Amino acid sequence: MxxxxxxxxxxxxxxxxxxxxxxxxxxxxxxxxxxxxxxxxxxxxxxxxxxxxxxxxxxxxxxxxxxxxxxxxxxxxxxxxxxxxxxxxxxxxxxxxxxxxxxxxxxxxxxxxxxxxLPAQIGDFTDFSSSIHHAKNAGNLFRGKENAIATNWKHLPVAYHCRASTVVISGTPIHRPYGQAVLEDGGLPVFGPSKLMDYELEMAFFVGGTNNLGEPIKVENAQDHIFGFVIMNDWSARDILSWEYVPLGPFVSKNFSTTISPWVVTTFALEPFKTDNYPQEPEPLSYLRHSDNFNYDIHLQVDVSPKGDTMSRTVCRSNFKNLYWTPKQQLAHHTITGCKMNPGDLLGSGTISGESPESFGSTLELAWKGTKPRNLLDGSQNKFLQDGDTVTMTAVCKGDTYNIGFGTCVGTLLPPKNIY
CATH class of the missing domain: 2.30.30.230 (Fumarylacetoacetase, N-terminal domain)
Structure with a gap:
């Protein structure tokens, strides 16, 4: 062509x-x-x-x-x-x-x-947890190795509803947010700017078409409601998150900003790059089963540029195919209750991590909850994000004769606003 x-x-x-x-x-x-x-x-x-x-x-x-x-x-x-x-x-x-x-x-x-x-007026935004390697790492850090994977995780695509109002386009700077955090185990919470700011390497898809209220989108038809994909950085305040997430999950630690890339790559463009779905054990319930491949070989990369530094440092190389739950399963489970979806709704994959440290999709994992410096791929070390850091995420399908790129998802972390 x-x-x-x-x-x-x-x-x-x-x-x-x-x-x-x-x-x-x-x-x-x-x-x-x-x-x-x-x-x-x-x-x-x-x-x-x-x-x-x-x-x-x-x-x-x-x-x-x-x-x-x-x-x-x-x-x-x-x-x-x-x-x-x-x-x-x-x-x-x-x-x-x-x-x-x-x-x-x-x-x-x-x-x-x-x-x-922004490509669309986003009515609703849902973020899943679909990478088993990230789930294991985060579970180890917050619940211990014995309870790393929650009982329900391999039976359904877990997710939470997010703030569509704070989804921003690539290039939009964000400010370090305020919130409550506990600085020492067993201590009382304090209020102030987050000290443990993180990125999350994700992909997200825009919903196309619609369904009537009360009518689920069946997994065998879910591809007809997936318009296309973008890169997503779901910024996270880890210290605020670890204090607030029990019992209902993330709240203000995740609602302050989510950055997406501007170009929506369609499923038609991605078709030649389909790959096997991630093996699922145990077999999911019947409403989540599909035999067709709906996983993609998309190479993902995260680079961080400190303030005033013209050289970016690659901190992660991962791949979309590391996702345990497919987008079709995510959408089918989301609507199993008859939840109505609208064109332009956004569904995030959750952090996409591989098995090895260089493929971990967040600083939480790379720095192991701040207990050790993250080893960057250029040999340098760092922990969580510092004010002035610019995070750049890229995604590309690599073919023999052409590539399918997604552009860039870029955001700079600014100091907290002086309002308290």
Whole structure:
């Protein structure tokens, strides 16, 4: 597959990718739906009339929106037709856009000149715990080795509801939050800025389509409600978390900020990179079983740049395929009660850790709850995040002839606001 736009062989955004995002072009006030191709953004608002296939001819208006919600609310047939149309428009054999200088000038914006926004209006946000290696590590630290994995963990995808209002786009700085924490075992809580700030390497998917209240999304149909994936950093205040999480789980230790990457990579783009599902023992209950593979070989990396340091340090290399529970199982369990999902709802994977220390997806694990310095891959050491640290997460599927990239998920930790 060849595009008339030129890019290097292993660009994040080849014609095989075509992720969706929301951007503002220079001189334009209204955010628009765009598709990343090479180092540019194709403005779908400017070419909406070209979506004239049987699924989209009556829905061209969705490409004139300022969020992806209405497009996400269409069917997989419509999503597939949109992808095919865009690939055709960008093909080196199609003159419609390639040979129209006026339309080309209007339709393309350089990524470096665009301002990115949240891809959708996020109505609800749920975060799962789906990596068995992270669950074991966290369980060892908080409950001890004998009770590391909770009794229910291998029977259902555990999760908690989060704050959609504090999900922010990559590049948005965050402030160290305030909260209660216990500094010594058996001591009384104190109030102040978190001392143990952490990142969490995650992926998340946006829900597409909808279901009626009271009607579960069955696991065999769940893929029809998974629009696409982003990188996610679910920032965590570990000292606040360890004090508050019993008995109801995380609260203010997790609700202050969650960062996501701006480009939503569709399941169509990820199809060639499917891999075996993680072996599950015991076999889950029937409503969670599916025989088709819905796991992906996505290489994940975390880099940390201290304040004033131009050199980033790689602290983690992990992979999406380390997830025990698949996105289909997450969605099926979420709706088993008949919970209604809406286009643009966001479901996070939970921290994605591998078996070895260099693949641990959080500082909690790398620094073993602060009891030892984390060993960075460049040989240096550190513990939890310091003010001014910038965390950069990347994700890429590596193919023989092309890559599928997700861009970057970046956030800088700022000092606490002086309000108390």
């Amino acid at each position: 060849r595009s008339f736009l030129k890019y290097c062989k292993f660009s994040d955004f080849p014609i095989e990718n075509l992720p969706y995002g929301i951007f503002t072009a220079p001189g334009k006030l209204k955010p628009r739906i765009g598709v990343a191709i090479a180092d540019s953004i194709l403005d779908l608002n400017e070419i909406s009339q070209l979506f004239d296939g049987p699924e989209l001819k009556k829905h061209q208006h969705v490409f004139k929106e300022s969020t992806l919600n209405r497009f996400m609310g269409l069917t997989p047939k419509a999503w597939k037709e949109a992808r095919s149309t865009i690939q055709n428009i960008l093909s080196e054999d199609n003159p419609v856009l390639q040979n129209d200088d006026i339309l080309r000038k209007k339709a393309f914006t350089r990524q470096s000149e665009a301002k990115m926004h």
